[in-house]
Amino acid sequence: MRRALCALAVIVSGLLLAPAAARADGPGRVALIGVPGLHWHDVNAADTPNLWRLAGQSALGSLSVRAVGRITCPYDGWLTVSAGVRSSVGSKCGPPPALEPQGAGAVIPGFDWLWAVRDVAYAGTLGTAAHAAGQCTAAVGPGAALALADRAGRVDRYAPSPDGLADWSACGVLAVDVDDLIRPYIDGERLSEAPEKLSPVQRRAVLSAADAKAGSVLAHLPPDTTVLLAGLSDHGSEPHLRVAMWRAPGAQGHFLGATSTHRDDMVILPDLTATMLKAAGAAVPATVIGAPWQAGRATTVEDGATALRHADIAGQTIREVGGVFFTALAVLQVLFYVVAFLLLRRRRGLGGVRIAALGLASLPVSTYLVNLTPWSRAAVPVPALVAGVLVCATVLTGLSFALPALWSRLRGRPGAGGVLGPPSVVAAVTAGVLVADLLTGTTLQLDSVMGYTGVVGARYYGLGNIPFALLATAVLLVTTAIADGLVRAGRRKAAVALVAGLGGFAMILDGWPGIGSDFGGVIAFVPGIAVTALLVAGKRVSIVKLGAFCVAGAVIVMGIAYLDYLRPPGSQTHLGRFAGQVVDGTFVPVILRKLTAMLSTLLSPNLMPIVIAAFAFLIFALFRPGAASAGVLPVAFERAPMLRAGLIGALVSGVVGMLVNDSGAAVLSMALALAVPLVLSAGIRALTPAPPGPSPVLRPLAAG
CATH class of the missing domain: 3.40.720.10 (Alkaline Phosphatase, subunit A)
Structure with a gap:
C-alpha cells in the first residue's frame, strides 16, 4: 500500500510540475x-x-x-x-x-x-x-x-x-x-x-x-x-x-x-x-x-518510410477485420453457453467445457499480445493476425493449467492448483499485460482488434473502453482470488486492503492524464472496487451505497480532469479540455453526443448477444443451479467464497461503464466475456471434493 501511495505521489508531482507548452520562439518563416x-x-x-x-x-x-x-x-x-x-x-x-x-x-x-x-x-x-x-x-x-x-x-x-x-x-x-x-x-x-x-x-x-x-x-x-x-x-x-x-x-x-x-x-x-x-x-x-x-x-529515410507504410497496413487490417472478429466472438460466446448448458445438465464433457471456457477468456488479452509479433509485415497480414491471436490464446490456456499445477508441486501439494488457479492465471496475465502497456505508452492497444487505430482516429493513446472493461474485470477477479486465501488464513482486513489498494492503483492508472486518460472508466471502476471490498469485508451493499460509490467515482475523475485543466492548454489531454468545457458551460453537447453513441450500441448485433447470453446463463446458473449448470456456480462460491465478490464487482463496473461510456454495450459485453467463462471454469473445478475444513461464507447482497 505504501508503494502504491508513493507511486501516486510521483505521478501527481509529475503532472503538476509538467513543463508548460512551448511558447513562440520569435518571428520565423513557415x-x-x-x-x-x-x-x-x-x-x-x-x-x-x-x-x-x-x-x-x-x-x-x-x-x-x-x-x-x-x-x-x-x-x-x-x-x-x-x-x-x-x-x-x-x-x-x-x-x-x-x-x-x-x-x-x-x-x-x-x-x-x-x-x-x-x-x-x-x-x-x-x-x-x-x-x-x-x-x-x-x-x-x-x-x-x-x-x-x-x-x-x-x-x-x-x-x-x-x-x-x-x-x-x-x-x-x-x-x-x-x-x-x-x-x-x-x-x-x-x-x-x-x-x-x-x-x-x-x-x-x-x-x-x-x-x-x-x-x-x-x-x-x-x-x-x-x-x-x-x-x-x-x-x-x-x-x-x-x-x-x-x-x-x-x-x-x-x-x-x-x-x-x-x-x-x-x-x-x-x-x-x-x-x-x-x-x-x-x-x-x-x-x-x-x-x-x-x-x-x-x-533513416528508408527504414522510417517502410515502418510508416506498415503502420498504415496494420491500421487498415484492424479496421477491416474488427467487425468480423466481434461477430465471430459473439457467435463463439453464444455457442459456448448453449453447449455448456446442455453438457452441464448431463454432467458430461465437463473437462472440455472447462478448457473451452479458459480458451475463450484467453482471447481478449491475446489480441494485445499478438502485437509483440511483426504480423503487419507478413505477406498476408490478416491470416498472420488471426493465427497469432489463436496461438497466444492456446499458449495462455495451456499455461493456466500448467502454472498452478507446478506451483502446487513446489509446495508439496500435487494437484491442479485449486479452484481458482487456472482462472487466476488468465486474469493475472490480462491485468498484467494491460497495466504494463499503460506504463510503457500503450503500444499493444494501438492497432489491435480490441484496442484502437490511428486510421479510425477515435483514440491514439491511453486505455480504450474495451481494454478498460478487461482491466477492471481482471483486476477484481485476481485480487479476490488472492483475498480468498487471506480470508481463509484469518486475515480479512489484509484481504480488504489488497482489493482496495491494487484496485485503486489500477483505477488511478486508468484515469490519469497521459497514462490511461479514461474519463468514464474511473466512474465505473470506483463502485466496482468499493462493492468488491465491502463484500470481501463481509458487509452489506445497498442501492444507496452503490449510488454513493458512483458519485465518488465522478468526483475523483473530475478532480483528475481539473488538475489537467490547470496545466497550459498545449499540455492538456481531453480530460482537461472537458473540465474546461464544464467551467465555461459548453459541455452539454459532448454529453449528448456520448449518450447518443452509447444508446446506439444497445442495438449492436455483435455486442448484445454476448450480454444476453452471458446474463441468461448466470441467472439460470444461480437461480436454478441443479437444472441449469449442475450446481457449478454455487459450489464454486462455497469452495472460494471471495470469487462471488469479484464477479459482482466486475458486473457493477461493467454495468456502470456501459452507462457512462460512449462504447456502451461494448464495455459490459467484454466484462462478461472475460468474467463468466473464468467463473464457470472455477465452478467445474470445484465439483471435485473440497479439502476438509470450514469455509467462510459471504453475506448476501442487499436489494436496498
Whole structure:
C-alpha cells in the first residue's frame, strides 16, 4: 500500500510540475505544402523524387486525418487546419471554396457562414493568430487560402498556382495546395465512393504531377523556411494514415510525433495549426487542440518510410477485420453457453467445457499480445493476425493449467492448483499485460482488434473502453482470488486492503492524464472496487451505497480532469479540455453526443448477444443451479467464497461503464466475456471434493 501511495505521489508531482507548452520562439518563416490524398505507399525515390528528397531532410510521421466523419475530404482537411480543431462542413465534402481577388490577396465569399455550422465554430483561427503576431499570410490554391484565411475570410497574398506567386519571401506564413493527386477522386461536391478510383498507372501519373509541383514550391522557398508537408485528406471511401514530413532544425533523421497523440511517429491534423503558429512566432490560441510537432526516435529515410507504410497496413487490417472478429466472438460466446448448458445438465464433457471456457477468456488479452509479433509485415497480414491471436490464446490456456499445477508441486501439494488457479492465471496475465502497456505508452492497444487505430482516429493513446472493461474485470477477479486465501488464513482486513489498494492503483492508472486518460472508466471502476471490498469485508451493499460509490467515482475523475485543466492548454489531454468545457458551460453537447453513441450500441448485433447470453446463463446458473449448470456456480462460491465478490464487482463496473461510456454495450459485453467463462471454469473445478475444513461464507447482497 505504501508503494502504491508513493507511486501516486510521483505521478501527481509529475503532472503538476509538467513543463508548460512551448511558447513562440520569435518571428520565423513557415510553409505548409498540402498534398491531399498522399500516403506513404505513394512516396519512393523512383516515382516521387522531390518528395523523397524532402523526406531525407525531414522528420517522418503518420498523419491521422480524421476530422468529424469517417472520411475526411479536402474541404474538411484544410478547414481543420484553419480552425485548429476537427471540423467538417458535412454535405459539402469536396474541394475547398472558390475565392474572390482582393488586391494582392483574396477573400472567401460568405466565410462567416461557416461559424453557424455545428462542427466549424473556430474557422479562421490560424490566419487570425498569424495576423495578431504581425505575420503576413500568403496562399497558393483554394485549399491553402481556406487554411490561412482569418475570421474575415481574407489572406494577404494569393495566387491560384505556384507560377502566379511573384514573391515567395513576402510573407512569413505560407501554404500551398498541391491538389493534382486529389482532383480525380472528387465527384462534384463529394469524394469518390470507390476505394481506389484510379488504376496504378493513372495514380503514378498524377503522383508525378504532384511531385513536380511540390518540387517547384521547394525550390522557390527561402532557405530558412520551416517546411511542413502533409497528406491532408482521404482520397476515396477507405481511410488511411497519410504522409507527414517536417523539415526543421534538428528534425532530420527522426520520426515525427506530438504530445496530442503521445506517439513519436504519429500526428493529427490540428497539430499542423499549432506547429505553424509556433514556427511563425505566434501564440497558439487555447482553442487549438493540436500540439507542435517534435522529433521522435532516430531513423533513416528508408527504414522510417517502410515502418510508416506498415503502420498504415496494420491500421487498415484492424479496421477491416474488427467487425468480423466481434461477430465471430459473439457467435463463439453464444455457442459456448448453449453447449455448456446442455453438457452441464448431463454432467458430461465437463473437462472440455472447462478448457473451452479458459480458451475463450484467453482471447481478449491475446489480441494485445499478438502485437509483440511483426504480423503487419507478413505477406498476408490478416491470416498472420488471426493465427497469432489463436496461438497466444492456446499458449495462455495451456499455461493456466500448467502454472498452478507446478506451483502446487513446489509446495508439496500435487494437484491442479485449486479452484481458482487456472482462472487466476488468465486474469493475472490480462491485468498484467494491460497495466504494463499503460506504463510503457500503450503500444499493444494501438492497432489491435480490441484496442484502437490511428486510421479510425477515435483514440491514439491511453486505455480504450474495451481494454478498460478487461482491466477492471481482471483486476477484481485476481485480487479476490488472492483475498480468498487471506480470508481463509484469518486475515480479512489484509484481504480488504489488497482489493482496495491494487484496485485503486489500477483505477488511478486508468484515469490519469497521459497514462490511461479514461474519463468514464474511473466512474465505473470506483463502485466496482468499493462493492468488491465491502463484500470481501463481509458487509452489506445497498442501492444507496452503490449510488454513493458512483458519485465518488465522478468526483475523483473530475478532480483528475481539473488538475489537467490547470496545466497550459498545449499540455492538456481531453480530460482537461472537458473540465474546461464544464467551467465555461459548453459541455452539454459532448454529453449528448456520448449518450447518443452509447444508446446506439444497445442495438449492436455483435455486442448484445454476448450480454444476453452471458446474463441468461448466470441467472439460470444461480437461480436454478441443479437444472441449469449442475450446481457449478454455487459450489464454486462455497469452495472460494471471495470469487462471488469479484464477479459482482466486475458486473457493477461493467454495468456502470456501459452507462457512462460512449462504447456502451461494448464495455459490459467484454466484462462478461472475460468474467463468466473464468467463473464457470472455477465452478467445474470445484465439483471435485473440497479439502476438509470450514469455509467462510459471504453475506448476501442487499436489494436496498
